[in-house]
Amino acid sequence: MNDVQFAVVGKGLFGSAAARHLATFSESVAVIGPDEPADRRAHDGVYASHYDQGRLTRRADRNRLWSEMTERTFTAMTELEELTDRTIHRPVGSLTVHAAGVIPRHAREWFVDESRAPVDVTHWDADDETWRDRFSIFSFPGGSVAYYEGAPAGVLDPRQLVAANLEAVAGAGGQVVTEIVETIVETPDGVEIRRRDGLSITSDQVLVATGSFTNFFDLLARPVPTSVESETIVLATVPDEIGEQLASAPVVSFMIDDPHIADIYMTPPLVYPDGRWKVKMGANTSVDHFPMSVSDSHRWFREGPESIDEFADVAAAMISAVKSMWRGVEFIEFEFEPCIITMTANDHPIIDRISERTCVAVAGNGSGAKSSVGWGQLGADLLARRAWPDWIDRSVLSAG
Numbered sequence: 001m002n003d004v005q006f007a008v009v010g011k012g013l014f015g016s017a018a019a020r021h022l023a024t025f026s027e028s029v030a031v032i033g034p035d036e037p038a039d040r041r042a043h044d045g046v047y048a049s050h051y052d053q054g055r056l057t058r059r060a061d062r063n064r065l066w067s068e069m070t071e072r073t074f075t076a077m078t079e080l081e082e083l084t085d086r087t088i089h090r091p092v093g094s095l096t097v098h099a100a101g102v103i104p105r106h107a108r109e110w111f112v113d114e115s116r117a118p119v120d121v122t123h124w125d126a127d128d129e130t131w132r133d134r135f136s137i138f139s140f141p142g143g144s145v146a147y148y149e150g151a152p153a154g155v156l157d158p159r160q161l162v163a164a165n166l167e168a169v170a171g172a173g174g175q176v177v178t179e180i181v182e183t184i185v186e187t188p189d190g191v192e193i194r195r196r197d198g199l200s201i202t203s204d205q206v207l208v209a210t211g212s213f214t215n216f217f218d219l220l221a222r223p224v225p226t227s228v229e230s231e232t233i234v235l236a237t238v239p240d241e242i243g244e245q246l247a248s249a250p251v252v253s254f255m256i257d258d259p260h261i262a263d264i265y266m267t268p269p270l271v272y273p274d275g276r277w278k279v280k281m282g283a284n285t286s287v288d289h290f291p292m293s294v295s296d297s298h299r300w301f302r303e304g305p306e307s308i309d310e311f312a313d314v315a316a317a318m319i320s321a322v323k324s325m326w327r328g329v330e331f332i333e334f335e336f337e338p339c340i341i342t343m344t345a346n347d348h349p350i351i352d353r354i355s356e357r358t359c360v361a362v363a364g365n366g367s368g369a370k371s372s373v374g375w376g377q378l379g380a381d382l383l384a385r386r387a388w389p390d391w392i393d394r395s396v397l398s399a400g
């Protein structure tokens with residue numbers, strides 16, 4: 001007899017959501033993974049994509065599948081806020097701005113075929129400047145096109161969402177185990193999950209939800225077709241009174257025209273663990289790279305973007321972009337932080353069965369937080385061999 005019926009390896013956004021879903025119908029669930037490092041510069045374990053206070057949420061997305069997964073996440077966040085007394089999501093709305101003719105990657109299909117829009121979105125063409133009065137705190141180049149999606153679009157706190165999912169797992173009688181897993185071995189009777197501390201847990205079935213580190217350990221019979229990419233953010237501190245004043249501003253996606261940065265995403269000021277209010281802005285940059293191993297990832301998280309030779313131009317572009325977007329806001333300090341994302345060729349996560357006893361749920365493609373509960377639930381249902389929704393084409397989420 002195995003220790004548990006279902007094990008989930010990885011207690012990030014996908015894994016914690018999957019474990020919570022499993023715990024709603026099974027009394028025998030364990031979720032295993034390390035906590036966030038106390039100090040990223042002196043850490044030798046694994047890192048993750050969710051160590052932050054803010055992730056943008058919106059239902060407008062690449063297609064119905066992504067939107068539906070986000071819808072499920074909104075529903076779960078409301079339930080979890082009631083259940084755990086945590087504040088997870090703030091529905092401040094979402095503003096997308098770009099030059100006429102540019103279609104944002106995250107919303108390509110949706111913007112092209114507006115008849116598929118799952119939500120009400122207000123749209124202003126390049127010759128209509130009226131949106132600027134409504135969002136007068138922001139400044140964008142003349143001739144921009146704008147879209148606004150109202151509540152519940154906004155910003156979620158990924159640390160709170162993970163914590164709430166895990167609290168719900170424990171509350172339902174599931175086990176939350178804080179340890180790295182180094183190897184998963186399938187045996188005739190089940191799965192042996194070997195932890196870094198030398199102990200093992202056995203289960204009937206295992207869901208691997210280990211984000212960017214999935215192919216860096218001996219967890220799967222074959223690697224999943226993902227690529228791992230560095231991501232750089234700037235945290236721009238504002239005075240407390242400005243933070244409080246601007247906290248309800250919408251999240252922003254801005255397709256900037258710049259040689260060093262592209263595809264900006266930005267939150268309103270949020271309170272960070274040091275108690276200060278910070279605007280978080282991220283972007284694709286000209287120095288993004290592809291860590292291929294645990295040691296590459298360690299170097300990136302320990303040393304951060306400042307260790308890259310050509311980073312000065314990117315840093316200047318990021319600071320200039322933040323300053324230019326907020327009208328009349330004084331910033332106190334700018335800090336740069338490293339992060340990592342997991343991508344696939346078709347811009348969808350992999351939610352698939354790899355073998356008789358192992359499933360995988362990975363690859364948020366840079367925007368998986370807002371739909372993480374949906375992806376986690378799909379992975380959990382697959383693991384438990386529950387019915388797969390008719391309208392979801394399994395091949396889109398296949399590991400190949």
Ligand SMILES: Cc1cc2nc3c(=O)[nH]c(=O)nc-3n(C[C@H](O)[C@H](O)[C@H](O)COP(=O)(O)OP(=O)(O)OC[C@H]3O[C@@H](n4cnc5c(N)ncnc54)[C@H](O)[C@@H]3O)c2cc1C
Pocket residue numbers: 009010011012013014015032033034035046047048049050054055056057158179180181182209210211212213214217231232233265282339340341361362363364365366367368369370371372
């Ligand atoms: C800078 C940045 C900004 C982003 N902005 C947005 C946004 O605005 N909106 C949005 O929707 N998404 C955004 N994302 C993407 C989103 O955060 C990810 O898609 C999401 O975190 C993916 O969830 P995950 O569970 O797959 O991976 P993760 O959140 O990385 O979790 C994986 C977990 O697996 C664990 N793990 C790894 N290896 C092992 C092992 N060997 N044993 C046990 N556990 C292990 C890790 O500790 C981690 O907890 C952003 C990402 C980054 C980096």
